[in-house]
Amino acid sequence: MSLDFKPGAFSDFFRDETFRESFTYRNSPDAIRRFPFPFDRDEYMYSVNMEPHVPGRKGSVFEKTFDVDEHYVSEMIDRAKVLADDPLRCQSLPHMTLAGWDTLELIMEAKARDYPQWFSLTKEGDRWHWINRPLGIDHTFTFLDESTLPYGPFEYIMRQTQGDWTLQDERDGTLWLDAGVATSQADWSADFDIGMNFHEWHAPVPLAHDLGVFDRALKFLLKLQHGSPVRRFNWTMTVNPLLDTSPENYPKWGPTKTTLTQENLGRKQHLRVELQSLYRLPRSNAIAFDIRCYLGSFEQIVTVPKWGRRLHRIVRDLHPDLATYKGFIRNRPAMAEWLSKYDDGAPTSPGWWPED
Amino acid sequence: MSGGAKLPVRVAEVVEVNELIKRFRFVSRDGSDLPAFSGGAHVVVEMDDHGTRRLNPYSLMSDPEDRSAYEISVRRDDQGRGGSLFLHRHVKPGMEFVLSHPMNLFPLDNRARKHLMIAGGIGITPFLAQIAQLSHFSGKFELHYSARSKPLGAYMDRLSSAHPGKVHCYFDNQSQQINLKTLLATQPIGTHLYVCGPKGMINWVLSTAESMGWPKLALHHEEFLAPGTGKPFEVQLAVSGKTITVGTAQSLLEAMEAAGVDAPYLCRGGACGQCETNVHKCDGTILHRDHWLTPEEHAEGCKIMPCVSRFEGKTLVIER
Structure with missing residues (x-):
């Protein structure tokens, strides 16, 4: 058994595109309308902005537990390339294997339920039959028996799942990042963070500590219950539709920040949105953290007039420490200048939906 | 929630x-x-x-x-x-x-090289599930289980026959007691200790282990408190704008729920912290019965756990 993809040809839905070199990634017009624009008002500051992760508006990225969109197949091919170059991007400490099985079950059951046209899971006792049609996978394996999979359960399912994930073990009154995969990350490293506890891996974040955000967030998460997942947004800025903005590869992508001009900015500068969701896992009592990345170029974002106005105000007025931490302080004036053409000063309606 | x-x-x-x-x-x-x-x-x-x-x-x-x-x-x-x-x-x-x-609230530490379990009476129940779970992965464990008498030793026969050599039973009416010091002195490095049973047993096991130098992070216990009974008392709920009376056999949390107040909870046994509530005014004595708040917080009287704690005195106003 191997996990070589045999994508059954990119269909009308799944786009054949790249997140590197040629950068052919684009959102279709439909995908722009459903883009998870993360700002529900014209200003931004950190908060524990958690809400229940329940099915949301039809057609939105909240409709299903795990959003499988037009970029799925190409993202998985990109992940396989990153892992081939650097296997340490996916790690699981020995005591996290059970949490890996929990994660595999969570994803397989949800996708088979929500996307029966693409995914199928049938069980005969411990023998599970999994079909992933977009990636051309048809496997039978024994649940909880690692020897029947080509990778450990965590890496196996992560190679078929959009988003970076971490698995947190709960012990000693805190959470420990004891497994993770990061190939579409906003400049953090699973290899660097593995084994750290909640306050350790959040240590570099500015301002939020003084606001008490992390103490409150940890207290909240320790009470997270199975069956009641939660979600929040985070966001940053990325030049080019590059998924793998890793610290390991900073020398390759960092300098691209110096290439922006007023002429190319709309095409190259991307708003990078993370739809983060958290799940208490049943067998391991661990917490799974899904950081799903969506990229939208400025020129595509401003096709929604409300978003163009609001993004301009957010970028222009953001606290300088946050612009620095998010890595765009040097380009902020250029970004604000470009966006100002799409802000006529009209008021914006509350909430993030495009049409309201 | x-x-x-x-x-x-x-x-x-x-x-x-x-x-x-x-x-x-x-x-x-x-x-x-x-x-x-x-x-x-x-x-x-x-x-x-x-x-x-x-x-x-x-x-x-x-x-x-x-x-x-x-x-x-x-x-x-x-x-x-x-x-x-x-x-x-x-x-x-x-x-x-x-x-x-x-x-x-009583999970196994999956990093443990060995799980040493000490159960008293009905405290056996979480261990039954833990042993079943460990058995799926060939996890190493050893159980020491005390009951008042042989007939009251629930599931002893089932455990002993399924896990020969790993289950050790003790009966109070035969004056048998776990030789705790020897047991704790002979465990391999990386062992985690779990105890569930009556309060006295938990205190005995934990204090013995700590005095013998066991790391605190390797000691785990579960003690569920029943809310307990007490004298009726009156409480003002500042946010809801209600005044309620807590009955003798009722907890403060239950009285709030009966008055239609949707208060948060998870364990309802004084352990998880979910129902923690700020005290606005207290003219009297809060009878703290939880093991969530620290002794300092109990002394300050600024917080109360409505699932188990009660009040005696003139006025209690809480933020709910």
């Missing part, structure tokens, strides 16, 4: 285990699988006891991989507030209940 998502179930079986203990088996009402869970987890069982709403936590004892049913074992407490008596006297197969999703 008072209680979170719920599981609608039906009683499939009631078994008298011995003169004090009954076992209840719950299946989902629509026949679907229940969620798997982690050994040591409990569920909150919602009961309608002839008009009185009771929500009591019980450890799950069945195999966490058996998704066809959940089992709990309940010891009858003739002096308690009535939850166990209701279950023992009135609950029959076919009756419908609502359970919380499982939650775990």
Whole structure:
């Protein structure tokens, strides 16, 4: 058994595109309308902005537990390339294997339920039959028996799942990042963070500590219950539709920040949105953290007039420490200048939906 | 999020285990699988006891991989507030209940090289599920289990025959006691210790282990408090704008719920911290019965855990 993809040809839905070199990634017009624009008002500051992760508006990225969109197949091919170059991007400490099985079950059951046209899971006792049609996978394996999979359960399912994930073990009154995969990350490293506890891996974040955000967030998460997942947004800025903005590869992508001009900015500068969701896992009592990345170029974002106005105000007025931490302080004036053409000063309606 | 998502179930079986203990088996009402869970987890069982709403936590004892049913074992407490008596006297197969999703305040540390378990009486129940879970992965464990007498040693025979050499039983009426110091002195490095049973036993095991130099992070215990009874008292709820009276056999949390106030909770046993509530004004004495707040917080009197704690005095105003 191997996990070589045999994508059954990119269909009308799944786009054949790249997140590197040629950068052919684009959102279709439909995908722009459903883009998870993360700002529900014209200003931004950190908060524990958690809400229940329940099915949301039809057609939105909240409709299903795990959003499988037009970029799925190409993202998985990109992940396989990153892992081939650097296997340490996916790690699981020995005591996290059970949490890996929990994660595999969570994803397989949800996708088979929500996307029966693409995914199928049938069980005969411990023998599970999994079909992933977009990636051309048809496997039978024994649940909880690692020897029947080509990778450990965590890496196996992560190679078929959009988003970076971490698995947190709960012990000693805190959470420990004891497994993770990061190939579409906003400049953090699973290899660097593995084994750290909640306050350790959040240590570099500015301002939020003084606001008490992390103490409150940890207290909240320790009470997270199975069956009641939660979600929040985070966001940053990325030049080019590059998924793998890793610290390991900073020398390759960092300098691209110096290439922006007023002429190319709309095409190259991307708003990078993370739809983060958290799940208490049943067998391991661990917490799974899904950081799903969506990229939208400025020129595509401003096709929604409300978003163009609001993004301009957010970028222009953001606290300088946050612009620095998010890595765009040097380009902020250029970004604000470009966006100002799409802000006529009209008021914006509350909430993030495009049409309201 | 008072209680979170719920599981609608039906009683499939009631078994008298011995003169004090009954076992209840719950299946989902629509026949679907229940969620798997982690050994040591409990569920909150919602009961309608002839008009009185009771929500009591019980450890799950069945195999966490058996998704066809959940089992709990309940010891009858003739002096308690009535939850166990209701279950023992009135609950029959076919009756419908609502359970919380499982939650775990007594999890195994999966890094442990060996799990050393010490159980007293009905404290055996979380270990039954943990042992079943460990057995799926050939996890190393050793159980020392005390009961008042042989007939009251629930599940001893089942455990001993399934895990020969790993289960050690002790009976109070034969004056048998765990040789704790020797046991703790002879464990391999990387062993984690778990204890569940009466308060006195928990204190004895933990203090002995600490005095012998065991690292605190390797010591785990579970002690569920029943809310306990007491004198009635009056409480003002500042946010809801209500004044309620807490009855003798009622907890403050239950009295709030009965008054239609949706207060947060998870364990209802003074352990998880979910129902922690700020005290606005206290003219009297808060009878703290939880083990969530620190001794300093108990002394300050600025917070109260409504699931187990009570009040005596003139005025209590809380933020709820």
